Amino acid sequence: xxxxxxxxxxxxxxxxxxxxxxxxxxxxxxxxxxxxxxxxxxxxxxxxxxxxxxxxxxxxxxxxxxxxxxxxxxxxxxxxxxxxxxxxxxxxxxxxxxxxxxxxxxxxxxxxxxxxxxxxxxxxxxxxxxxxxxxxxxxxxxxxxxxxxxxxxxxxxxxxxxxxxxxxxxxxxxxxxxxxxxxxxxxxxxxxxxxxxxxxxxxxxxxxxxxxxxxxxxxxxxxxxxxxxxxxxxxxxxxxxxxxxxxxxxxxxxxxxxxxxxxxxxxxxxxxxxx
Amino acid sequence: xxxxxxxxxxxxxxxxxxxxxxxxxxxxxxxxxxxxxxxxxxxxxxxxxxxxxxxxxxxxxxxxxxxxxxxxxxxxxxxxxxxxxxxxxxxxxxxxxxxxxxxxxxxxxxxxxxxxxxxxxxxxxxxxxxxxxxxxxxxxxxxxxxxxxxxxxxxxxxxxxxxxxxxxxxxxxxxxxxxxxxxxxxxxxxxxxxxxxxxxxxxxxxxxxxxxxxxxxxxxxxxxxxxxxxxxxxxxxxxxxxxxxxxxxxxxxxxxxxxxxxxxxxxxxxxxxxxxx
Numbered sequence: 001x002x003x004x005x006x007x008x009x010x011x012x013x014x015x016x017x018x019x020x021x022x023x024x025x026x027x028x029x030x031x032x033x034x035x036x037x038x039x040x041x042x043x044x045x046x047x048x049x050x051x052x053x054x055x056x057x058x059x060x061x062x063x064x065x066x067x068x069x070x071x072x073x074x075x076x077x078x079x080x081x082x083x084x085x086x087x088x089x090x091x092x093x094x095x096x097x098x099x100x101x102x103x104x105x106x107x108x109x110x111x112x113x114x115x116x117x118x119x120x121x122x123x124x125x126x127x128x129x130x131x132x133x134x135x136x137x138x139x140x141x142x143x144x145x146x147x148x149x150x151x152x153x154x155x156x157x158x159x160x161x162x163x164x165x166x167x168x169x170x171x172x173x174x175x176x177x178x179x180x181x182x183x184x185x186x187x188x189x190x191x192x193x194x195x196x197x198x199x200x201x202x203x204x205x206x207x208x209x210x211x212x213x214x215x216x217x218x219x220x221x222x223x224x225x226x227x228x229x230x231x232x233x234x235x236x237x238x239x240x241x242x243x244x245x246x247x248x249x250x251x252x253x254x255x256x257x258x259x260x261x262x263x264x265x266x267x268x269x270x271x272x273x274x275x
Numbered sequence: 276x277x278x279x280x281x282x283x284x285x286x287x288x289x290x291x292x293x294x295x296x297x298x299x300x301x302x303x304x305x306x307x308x309x310x311x312x313x314x315x316x317x318x319x320x321x322x323x324x325x326x327x328x329x330x331x332x333x334x335x336x337x338x339x340x341x342x343x344x345x346x347x348x349x350x351x352x353x354x355x356x357x358x359x360x361x362x363x364x365x366x367x368x369x370x371x372x373x374x375x376x377x378x379x380x381x382x383x384x385x386x387x388x389x390x391x392x393x394x395x396x397x398x399x400x401x402x403x404x405x406x407x408x409x410x411x412x413x414x415x416x417x418x419x420x421x422x423x424x425x426x427x428x429x430x431x432x433x434x435x436x437x438x439x440x441x442x443x444x445x446x447x448x449x450x451x452x453x454x455x456x457x458x459x460x461x462x463x464x465x466x467x468x469x470x471x472x473x474x475x476x477x478x479x480x481x482x483x484x485x486x487x488x489x490x491x492x493x494x495x496x497x498x499x500x501x502x503x504x505x506x507x508x509x510x511x512x513x514x515x516x517x518x519x520x521x522x523x524x525x526x527x528x529x530x531x532x533x534x535x536x537x538x539x540x541x542x543x544x545x546x547x548x549x550x551x552x
Contacts, residue, residue: 010460017461018362025359028352029371032378032432035389038399042392050392052399092291099288102280115292118300120538122490124507125527128514129303132310152299155292171278184284213382216492216507220514233384237391237497246392249385256380264369264376 036253043246050243061247071232071244078212078229081143085150085211086204092151093158094200098192100159101166102174112159119156126153127220134221141223149217154207161206165199166192198266205259213252304531311524321525331509331526338505341420341495342488345427346435349484350477352428353435357476358469360436361443379433387497390426391417394498418500426494431487435480442476442548443469475548482541486534506530 030037038052043061045054065071100112118126130149131140139145169192177187193200215230222231229248236242280288311321325331356375360368378386393399394416404412416422446469454464492507499505504512506526513523 014461017465021355021358024352024355028356028432029374031352031429033374034393035386035429036377036381038393039385039389052392088295092295095288096292099280099285102278103285104279105282105285111289111293114296114301120486120534121304122507122527122530122534124490124492124510125307125531126300126303128510128523128527129305129307130299131514132306132520133299133303136306148295148299152295155295174278178278184280209380213384215382215384220511230382230384233382233388234493234497237384237388241391245388249382249388252382252385253377256382257377260373260376260380264373 039246039249039253043250045246050241050246061243062251065244065247065251068244071229071248074227074229074232077143077226081146081150081228082208082212084143084147085154086207088147088151089154089158089207090200090204093155093203094162097159097162097166098188101163102171115159116156118152123153123214123216127217130217131220140221141226143226145221146218146226146228149221150211150214153214153217154210157206157210158203161199161203162196165196169195202263202266205263209256209259212255307524307527307531310520311528314521318521321521324522325525325529334504334506334509337503338489341423341427341503341505342485342491345424345431345488346481346484348424348428349431349435350481353432353480354439354473354477356432356436357439357443357473360440375433375436378429383430383493384497386429387426387494390422390429390498394422394425417498418503420499420503422498423495423503426498427488427491430491430494431484434483434487438479438483439473439476442473442479446472475544475551478544479541479548482537482544486537486541489534489537490530 041054042050042052044057044059045051046056046058046060096115100108126149130145134140134142134145134149173191173195174187177191182190213230214228215234218228218231219234222228233245233248236245312318314320360371360375363371391398395401396413396415396417398416400416401413404414450468450472451464454468459467490507491505492511495503495505495508496511507530510523510527510530513519513526
């Protein structure tokens with residue numbers, strides 16, 4: 001009798017603690033989602049004043065966004081930059097990741113660390129350096145300058161993604177293909193690439209979204225002719241708070257959601273953390 | 276058997292990466308270092324001003340204070356979320372993970388803008404306060420330090436959740452069952468088993484968040500006031516407003532050194548964790 005009571009008691013305290021932790025976790029989830037939960041309804045409220053909860057439903061702000069050349073041209077420029085950045089980082093990153101995983105030479109680890117460094121260096125430092133560098137090359141206020149800066153910035157993410165794919169690819173298949181007389185290029189395209197396809201797609205999505213959303217470096221090196229969407233947004237939040245911002249924010253959130261869901265579908269959560 | 280590439284192929288494959296890194300990463304960083312010590316002749320003027328200016332000291336203190344508070348807030352909320360996620364079956368975890376990953380992928384501008392709507396004078400919280408008080412209550416919540424901490428915590432949380440969740444998932448569940456059978460209560464199991472075993476993840480998360488917050492630019496610029504400037508805003512101020520590139524570069528180098536120290540600690544911690552596994 002005594003024994004069952006203590007067991008029940010300890011089960012109750014355990015449940016109470018679990019509930020407390022769960023409540024705190026839910027505070028965290030809500031806090032994380034708060035910006036999206038606010039911005040999406042506000043953007044459909046329309047009108048001149050941003051209100052939550054919205055008083056009426058309208059697509060006004062979205063129509064304004066697409067009618068305002070000042071806004072959508074920057075969105076187009078951002079898309080151009082992001083696509084070019086993705087392409088360049090694929091061209092430089094995928095071969096490099098392959099070389100890193102299938103070779104061993106003195107200084108390989110150091111070079112790998114160097115290639116990952118742009119991910120960790122404060123972007124403001126990179127922005128300042130890039131600004132002075134591009135100013136010396138007369139490349140400030142050009143989209144090419146932004147593409148080059150963004151390519152370096154996203155390369156580490158590309159390398160991490162592709163390398164993790166290569167770790168799960170079987171090198172023995174490449175050896176066999178080589179013995180059968182396949183050329184290097186053919187081995188890469190027909191044997192390696194199919195095995196790492198989803199990692200490459202993940203890397204490309206990372207590259208696209210990071211470039212599309214990047215603001216600090218772009219703010220340093222763009223001018224009137226090369227303004228990207230985040231730079232325009234940043235100035236708008238700072239100086240004017242235009243209601244169109246709510247529509248832009250909703251569109252960006254939907255883009256993030258689409259990419260986030262694609263990523264999660266591509267890499268099913270593993271029961272154990274990847275080591 | 277390990278498949279190896281020959282030297283020529285390796286060089287060819289690495290060439291584009293190395294060229295890009297050299298021209299658009301090492302060169303710009305080197306330029307920052309050079310500008311910090313060169314202004315019509317070698318000079319340590321920039322660093323002398325960093326060491327003596329009370330404004331810069333104040334901003335450094337701000338940066339440290341805001342970074343530490345935001346990191347600690349993220350740690351508390353992040354740990355609760357990580358435990359909640361780690362306790363679930365992998366199938367159930369998916370939708371919950373979306374709640375962590377979507378903010379991770381959302382532009383920081385969107386989040387900052389949302390917080391100006393939530394916290395602003397005509398914002399939701401103030402509207403609510405006015406409504407319940409009949410118009411007399413009003414709290415200044417935007418353009419101060421609390422707003423910066425709220426915005427930064429929101430940005431940092433996913434970076435805290437992911438490493439802690441990974442180290443919680445790595446724990447051997449049998450340890451907990453054994454402790455339970457031996458009569459340990461939930462608090463004791465947490466402080467003696469779960470928490471100590473998750474410390475590598477906590478450590479990685481904390482270092483990651485500190486590194487990110489030291490260089491934070493957007494959140495203090497949009498949600499903070501003049502007195503909440505951080506180092507990154509100061510770099511921008513001297514570059515753009517006063518065109519004092521020497522001082523801007525010196526501050527950037529100081530920021531870089533702090534970040535590098537944290538990153539080296541992070542790498543070492545991760546290597547230890549790998550060795551332990």
